[in-house]
Amino acid sequence: MKKKLINDPENVVVEMIEGIVKAKPSKLRKLDNYNVVVRKDAPLDKVALVSGGGSGHEPAHAGYVGEGMLDAAVAGDVFTSPTPDAIFEAIKTVNGGKGVLLIVKNYTGDVMNFEMAEDMAVAEGIEVAHVVVNDDVAVEDSLYTTGRRGVAGTIFVHKIAGAKAAAGAELSEVKKAAEKVISNVRTKGMALYPCRVPSAEEPTFKLEEDEMELGIGIHGEPGTQRTKVKKADEIVDDLLGSILSDINFENGDEVALMVNGMGGTPLMELFIANRRAHQVLENRGIKVYKNFVDEFMTSLEMAGMSITLLKLDQELKELLDAPTDINLMK
Amino acid sequence: MSEKIKVTSEKIKDIFIKIADVLIENKNYLTELDAAIGDADHGINMARGFKKVKEKIEDDSFKNNSDLVKTVAMTLISTVGGASGPLYGTAFLNISKIIPDSDFDIDSFIKIGETVIEGIQKLGKAQRGEKTMLDTIIPAVNALRESKVKGLSLERALEECKKAAEEGMKATIPLLATKGRASYLGERSKGHQDPGATSSYLIIKVIVDELISEME
Numbered sequence: 001m002k003k004k005l006i007n008d009p010e011n012v013v014v015e016m017i018e019g020i021v022k023a024k025p026s027k028l029r030k031l032d033n034y035n036v037v038v039r040k041d042a043p044l045d046k047v048a049l050v051s052g053g054g055s056g057h058e059p060a061h062a063g064y065v066g067e068g069m070l071d072a073a074v075a076g077d078v079f080t081s082p083t084p085d086a087i088f089e090a091i092k093t094v095n096g097g098k099g100v101l102l103i104v105k106n107y108t109g110d111v112m113n114f115e116m117a118e119d120m121a122v123a124e125g126i127e128v129a130h131v132v133v134n135d136d137v138a139v140e141d142s143l144y145t146t147g148r149r150g151v152a153g154t155i156f157v158h159k160i161a162g163a164k165a166a167a168g169a170e171l172s173e174v175k176k177a178a179e180k181v182i183s184n185v186r187t188k189g190m191a192l193y194p195c196r197v198p199s200a201e202e203p204t205f206k207l208e209e210d211e212m213e214l215g216i217g218i219h220g221e222p223g224t225q226r227t228k229v230k231k232a233d234e235i236v237d238d239l240l241g242s243i244l245s246d247i248n249f250e251n252g253d254e255v256a257l258m259v260n261g262m263g264g265t266p267l268m269e270l271f272i273a274n275r276r277a278h279q280v281l282e283n284r285g286i287k288v289y290k291n292f293v294d295e296f297m298t299s300l301e302m303a304g305m306s307i308t309l310l311k312l313d314q315e316l317k318e319l320l321d322a323p324t325d326i327n328l329m330k
Numbered sequence: 331m332s333e334k335i336k337v338t339s340e341k342i343k344d345i346f347i348k349i350a351d352v353l354i355e356n357k358n359y360l361t362e363l364d365a366a367i368g369d370a371d372h373g374i375n376m377a378r379g380f381k382k383v384k385e386k387i388e389d390d391s392f393k394n395n396s397d398l399v400k401t402v403a404m405t406l407i408s409t410v411g412g413a414s415g416p417l418y419g420t421a422f423l424n425i426s427k428i429i430p431d432s433d434f435d436i437d438s439f440i441k442i443g444e445t446v447i448e449g450i451q452k453l454g455k456a457q458r459g460e461k462t463m464l465d466t467i468i469p470a471v472n473a474l475r476e477s478k479v480k481g482l483s484l485e486r487a488l489e490e491c492k493k494a495a496e497e498g499m500k501a502t503i504p505l506l507a508t509k510g511r512a513s514y515l516g517e518r519s520k521g522h523q524d525p526g527a528t529s530s531y532l533i534i535k536v537i538v539d540e541l542i543s544e545m546e
Contacts, residue, residue, distance in 0.1 A: 054411075077378075079369050080411040108510045109413035112453055116407070116416055139514045146513050197370060200361065204370050217514055219369040224516060 002196050009199040013055045013075055020062050027066060027325070031093060034086045035075040037062040042071045043096035047165040047174045050090050051103040051158060053110050054079040056197065057218055058263075059328065060297045064155065068324030069162035070103075078197045078300075079219040081109035087117030091126060099127035099171035103157050103178065105150025106134040107219070129171055131178040133157050135187040135308065137246045138215030138224050149217045152260045152297040153185035156310045156320075159329050163322035177319065181310065186247050188239040189306030191216045191223065193264060195299050214238060218262075218299045232269065236276040239307045244284065247311065251285035256292065256320060258308040263298035265305055270294070273305055290320060294328055333484040334433040335545055339392045345540045346387055346402055350380035352532050363525040367512040372414060372525040379410035379418075399426035413510060414526065417450050417463065424449040436478045436487055443471030454509060461507040461519065463526035469498035470534055485545055492538040499523065499531040 006012050017035050021028045029040050035055075042048065051061045052074030061073035071094040076082035091100050100121070104114045114130055121128045135153030161178040169177070191213045194203040197220065204220030207213060212230070213223030230238075249255075259274045261267070274293045281288055289312055297306070312320070324330060353360075353376045360373030383405045392398040399422055407419030424445040430438050447467055450456070458468045473494035477487030500523065507519035510526070 076411045077375070078371070080371050080375055081413075081415075083408045083411050083415055085408045108454070109411065109415070112413055112416040113411065140516070146509055149514060199374055200365075200370055202362075202365065202370075204365055217511075219511070221367075221369045221511060221514060222518065224514070224518070 004196075004198055006198050012198050013077055016055065016058070017062065017075060028062075031089055034089050035082070036072055036086055036090045036093070037065050037075070038072040038090065038093050039065055039067075042094040044071070045096050045098065046168060047098045047171050048072070048091075048094035048096060048100045049103060049158070049162055049165055049174075050074065050087070050094060050100055051154070052076065052082050052087065052090070053105050053107070054081055054219065056195075056300045057297050059295070060155065061158075063328070064158045064326055066325045068166050068322060069158050069326050069329065078199065081107065081113045084113050084116035084120060087114055088120045091117060091121045091128060092124075095121075095126050099129065101161060101165070101171060101174050101178065102128065102130035103154065103161065104130055104132050105154050106132045106147055107149060108146055110150075127171060129175045131157065131161075131175060131182060133182055133185075135182070135185045136217065137186050137188050137242045138217075151187045151189060151218050152258060152306050152308045153181075153187045153310065155258070155296045155329065156185055156256065156308070157181045159324065160316060160319040162324065163319040166322065177315075180316065184247070184311040184316070185308060186243045187306050187308040188214075188242045189216045189218070189223075189260075189262065189304060190214045190235055190239060191262060191299075191302050191304035192229065193303040195220045195263065195302035197300065212304075216299075216302075216304065218297055220299060220302065232272045233276045236273050236307065237280060240277060240280045240309075243307065243309050247309075249284065249286055249311065252287070253285075254287045254289040254312045254317070255281070256290045256310040256312060257281065257288045258292040258296060258310075260292075260297055260306045260308065261295040262302040262304040262306070263295060264301040264303035267293070270305060273307070277307060289317060292328070296328060334435045335484065335541065336432050337395070337434050337541070337544070338432070339395050339398050341540075341544060342395055342398055343387050343392075345537055346398075347384055348540060349533050349536045350384040352536050353377055353380045353529065356529075356532060360525050360529055363523055363528055366522040367507065367515055367519045368525060369511055371412065372529065375410045375412050375414055376529050379406045379415065382409045394431050395429045396426045396431070399429055413454070414529070417454055417526075420449040420453050421446040436474065436484055439488070439491070440471065440474045440478065443467065443474060447471060456509040459505065460509045461502045461505040461512060461524045461527070462509050463524075463530040465502045465505070465524065466495045466498045466527040466530040466534065470495035485542055488538045488541055492535055495531045495534040499527045502527045
């Protein structure tokens with residue numbers, strides 16, 4: 001069993017949540033009996049935003065609870081979507097009467113559990129809507145699959161929908177802003193080393209020392225392609241190549257660029273990747289309006305990264321720049 | 331065929347406790363299957379959910395079968411998480427709405443199977459052949475229907491149901507996953523037995539074995 005800084009695999013999520021709220025006692029609180037982090041000042045007189053998913057993606061999602069972003073984050077077990085009753089409690093707690101938007105990553109379990117919670121809330125007369133983020137270009141969207149996964153691009157949805165809600169928009173308008181991000185955001189990830197969940201003795205997949213996985217998701221599931229390890233620049237070229245061929249970018253377009261570490265990669269390597277990403281975009285005539293390099297949506301201690309591009313227009317630029325107390329997204 | 335068997339709440343409770351034991355026992359096996367094509371938590375999630383089911387029903391008494399099965403369903407929905415929680419939860423919730431209180435015949439079992447399929451398909455939007463739990467459940471229910479047409483005894487019909495479930499589970503090995511998390515692997519999902527189809531088989535096996543032991 002790999003060494004980990006934990007007490008008991010059964011308690012990792014609840015102990016983590018307790019630690020998160022202790023770190024920001026004036027801003028956050030945990031709901032009794034549920035692994036839900038909410039803003040201490042909720043409910044507020046605005047559309048409320050609830051997101052969540054499996055644990056193991058820190059700082060997602062509890063790290064994005066705060067002014068200008070989420071009102072509540074629901075944490076499931078490690079890599080397992082939260083249950084509908086916990087999501088329902090979160091909805092009830094943050095609903096200030098103007099409705100609640102659920103931001104769901106496109107993973108089968110997440111979608112089902114959030115939809116069940118939405119049904120429960122609607123039955124109680126709460127106005128609820130949801131959006132499903134599906135930014136991962138590594139998996140095909142076709143009639144025959146459940147579609148693309150929702151990964152790091154979700155953070156841009158939190159930021160922009162959060163800014164729209166903070167500006168006093170109605171639920172339908174906040175949902176529309178979230179959908180605008182979803183249709184303009186694309187991500188692809190890769191791994192050098194797999195991750196190991198606290199309760200399992202084996203890594204989630206096996207890689208030889210000279211191999212890497214392209215097109216991984218964020219739950220330790222293997223990628224879509226295994227290759228020999230390449231240099232950083234070549235990896236960036238591959239990830240950005242897939243993204244740029246998936247969405248129509250024109251000369252002069254402006255983007256937000258996110259280079260996201262998967263939990264086990266030093267910032268040095270992320271910055272090396274970021275350098276190349278700028279070169280590639282510059283060559284294409286694409287302007288980086290705002291750049292984010294850090295860990296935003298991780299996969300425990302997986303080594304690797306994902307690159308996300310969000311194509312911007314004036315509205316998205318303003319909402320991206322709107323104030324938030326989440327340092328990572330300032 | 332007009333054979334009937336009496337299945338009381340006490341017996342159903344025994345069956346669920348046995349299911350829980352079998353899933354807890356197979357926690358690592360299911361997790362290994364899931365590690366190959368999913369995210370290595372199916373065994374952990376099922377064991378967690380059914381452990382809670384066991385705790386919940388062991389010392390309680392229930393008004394009727396429906397009440398008991400509904401408790402199981404709600405416990406699974408609120409503890410399993412992932413996709414299996416809502417899928418199995420909905421399946422048992424549907425069963426709780428139609429489960430007879432005393433006498434079961436072949437039609438009762440067919441009806442139970444059909445309501446399970448309906449619930450899972452509504453939520454998961456899957457068909458047979460997509461490498462999911464339905465690849466175990468649909469053939470199992472078809473075997474019950476065929477046994478009825480052939481006029482087999484209830485015991486034989488249940489045996490056929492178990493056999494078809496096992497074959498269905500094994501038949502998921504070469505399939506390409508197009509639903510659930512395994513679908514993200516595309517071609518690489520081939521060559522592995524589906525963990526959801528496996529847990530469904532384990533559940534069906536316990537139910538059939540327990541019912542047959544009751545008939546003897």
